């Protein structure tokens with residue numbers, strides 16, 4: 354299994370889209386190497402723009418875009434916003450969506466461009482890898 358978070362770090366005021374051109378070239382060269390030396394590898398791409406860096410000709414059973422970070426954020430904020438009633442109050446809905454969409458930018462701002470979201474990404478990546486391993490071990494009903 355090859356999991357790659359290679360590419361340009363996100364700077365303040367950058368969106369995920371802003372690094373697509375540079376990251377696509379980096380991912381292309383790495384994937385060529387994987388295809389040559391380990392063509393049966395399961396390839397997990399983290400580099401943004403994730404849904405575009407996984408585009409092209411590929412085996413859908415072996416290539417994955419790791420998008421778990423936004424799932425982790427959504428789970429976290431839903432718990433925060435719905436406590437204690439387990440319902441999203443109508444007046445909090447927009448704030449919840451905003452938190453999920455833009456908290457990555459908040460992390461980059463807090464680190465002043467020195468790094469992006471490292472701990473949450475490590476956790477998100479761990480969850481994705483664990484799911485792939487479970488699926489490879491013939492456990493059914495594994496989803497991410």
Ligand SMILES: NC(=O)C1=CN([C@@H]2O[C@H](COP(=O)(O)OP(=O)(O)OC[C@H]3O[C@@H](n4cnc5c(N)ncnc54)[C@H](O)[C@@H]3O)[C@@H](O)[C@H]2O)C=CC1
Pocket residue numbers: 358359360361362363369372376379399400401402403419420421422423468469470474477
């Ligand atoms: N899908 C997701 O949830 C997330 C995606 N990312 C993406 O991961 C990428 C990297 O971000 P960070 O890890 O924060 O940056 P970073 O700067 O901490 O790490 C980037 C790594 O890529 C390597 N690298 C740079 N250019 C390369 C090249 N031409 N060939 C091979 N390796 C190269 C660097 O040596 C470094 O080890 C970005 O595209 C970022 O958007 C980051 C966090 C979450």
Ligand SMILES: O=C([O-])CC(=O)C(=O)O
Pocket residue numbers: 362363368369401422456457458460469470
């Ligand atoms: O949203 C985040 O925290 C990090 C991210 O995806 C990126 O740097 O592209």
